[in-house]
Amino acid sequence: MNWLVDFFGNRANWSGSGGIPIRLLEHVEFSLAALLLAMVIAIPLGLLIGHTRRGAVLVVVTANAARALPTLGLVVLIVLLAGVGTTWPVLLPLVALAIPPILVNTYEGIRGVDEDLRDAAYGMGLRGRQVLLRVLVPVALPLILLGLRIAAIQVVATATVAAYVGLGGLGRYIIDGLATKDFPSTIGGAVLVAALALVVQLAFSLLQRVLVSPGVSRRARVR
Amino acid sequence: MGDTEPLVRWDWIGRNWPGIQQLLTDHIVMALVPVVLGLVIALPLGLASARWRVLYQPTVGLMNVVYSLPSLAVFIVLIPITGLAERTTVIIPLTFYSLAVLIPAVVDGLGAVPDSVRQSAVAMGFGPMRRLLQVDLPIAVPVVLAGLRVATVSSISLVSVGALIGRGGLGYLFIDGWQRQFYTPIVVGIVLVVALAVLADGLIVLAQRLLTPWARARRTA
Numbered sequence: 001m002n003w004l005v006d007f008f009g010n011r012a013n014w015s016g017s018g019g020i021p022i023r024l025l026e027h028v029e030f031s032l033a034a035l036l037l038a039m040v041i042a043i044p045l046g047l048l049i050g051h052t053r054r055g056a057v058l059v060v061v062t063a064n065a066a067r068a069l070p071t072l073g074l075v076v077l078i079v080l081l082a083g084v085g086t087t088w089p090v091l092l093p094l095v096a097l098a099i100p101p102i103l104v105n106t107y108e109g110i111r112g113v114d115e116d117l118r119d120a121a122y123g124m125g126l127r128g129r130q131v132l133l134r135v136l137v138p139v140a141l142p143l144i145l146l147g148l149r150i151a152a153i154q155v156v157a158t159a160t161v162a163a164y165v166g167l168g169g170l171g172r173y174i175i176d177g178l179a180t181k182d183f184p185s186t187i188g189g190a191v192l193v194a195a196l197a198l199v200v201q202l203a204f205s206l207l208q209r210v211l212v213s214p215g216v217s218r219r220a221r222v223r
Numbered sequence: 224m225g226d227t228e229p230l231v232r233w234d235w236i237g238r239n240w241p242g243i244q245q246l247l248t249d250h251i252v253m254a255l256v257p258v259v260l261g262l263v264i265a266l267p268l269g270l271a272s273a274r275w276r277v278l279y280q281p282t283v284g285l286m287n288v289v290y291s292l293p294s295l296a297v298f299i300v301l302i303p304i305t306g307l308a309e310r311t312t313v314i315i316p317l318t319f320y321s322l323a324v325l326i327p328a329v330v331d332g333l334g335a336v337p338d339s340v341r342q343s344a345v346a347m348g349f350g351p352m353r354r355l356l357q358v359d360l361p362i363a364v365p366v367v368l369a370g371l372r373v374a375t376v377s378s379i380s381l382v383s384v385g386a387l388i389g390r391g392g393l394g395y396l397f398i399d400g401w402q403r404q405f406y407t408p409i410v411v412g413i414v415l416v417v418a419l420a421v422l423a424d425g426l427i428v429l430a431q432r433l434l435t436p437w438a439r440a441r442r443t444a
Contacts, residue, residue, distance in 0.1 A: 160295050178387065183302075192297040
């Protein structure tokens with residue numbers, strides 16, 4: 001506990017390029033960039049595969065492979081291959097790790113939509129794309145958001161680990177603290193990262209409440 | 224290191240094999256102990272949450288929170304209690320991650336038992352304990368094992384993060400390779416971790432086939 005007081009009570013930790021606000025911003029910026037890139041790739045792909053049902057094997061394989069890949073090894077290898085000292089290659093493993101959960105959940109969400117519902121939409125005269133965007137996506141939204149949440153949490157955690165290869169962000173306190181045996185900094189960094197992860201989790205619960213239609217989440221009472 | 228450095232230097236692997244084997248053993252222990260512990264703890268907790276539904280929401284909510292905590296952060300917070308570079312520091316958080324996957328799996332598995340089957344068992348004179356062991360749990364096996372596969376594979380890959388606090392099994396190879404700007408250990412580490420995960424996953428699938436002979440009988444019938 002004294003370590004936490006040491007870390008958070010230290011004025012120097014709150015200002016400058018190594019200060020908590022800047023580090024937090026770096027962490028959030030980087031995670032957000034990785035998540036957005038992963039979304040741009042994985043959501044359309046998941047929608048396409050879920051809607052056309054072609055290439056489902058691809059989804060299952062990437063999902064399993066991604067879980068087995070050690071994040072630290074991937075980060076270290078990619079950065080070493082791309083050249084040490086540059087920051088943007090670190091985005092690559094982060095994006096790669098964020099894609100599978102988004103892809104799988106988008107696909108599963110679309111695929112899992114009730115057949116009757118799909119038929120009814122076609123029966124009402126909607127075309128393929130309209131069925132996808134007006135019926136399938138809203139119904140699948142809880143699962144798509146779940147995939148995004150898992151990916152976001154994964155990215156925040158991996159961005160922490162990536163401090164080891166020189167990425168800024170909150171992981172710096174942990175890695176630098178370990179290297180210099182500065183335990184207040186290490187523990188403080190760990191607490192900040194954990195707090196950020198919890199905030200992400202909370203943000204997605206709120207997002208789910210706002211975005212998912214009451215009819216889908218069964219919050220609306222059917223009379 | 225020039226541009227000609229190959230991804231894998233096979234002679235390095237040969238020379239360092241005993242050390243790699245040691246890391247592999249350490250890795251297996253740190254990855255599997257949490258999963259076994261997790262299963263042993265998740266069964267009673269899952270049974271309790273399946274029986275008393277009020278417990279379910281809080282348990283799952285808590286597990287969701289636990290699961291979202293980055294592993295490195297949890298390792299660090301445990302260091303003052305369990306020590307730097309100790310197996311326990313890695314095993315304890317991984318046990319909680321396993322629990323976070325396995326408790327919902329047990330609850331969902333038990334929830335998958337059809338009411339008609341449960342009632343038939345009661346009608347045939349099964350007591351609560353015998354019904355649980357001979358009817359409910361066997362039917363829950365596929366869902367529980369699906370959870371076990373996820374828990375095992377994630378546990379195997381997560382152990383390597385422990386290398387940052389000095390105890391990560393094969394993860395040490397990543398640190399070693401990074402510090403010497405040398406690809407081979409990193410590639411060897413990644414390949415071995417993935418191979419281990421695939422092997423463990425295959426073994427669980429095999430166990431599922433042995434534990435649910437009726438699934439195969441139904442497919443051939």
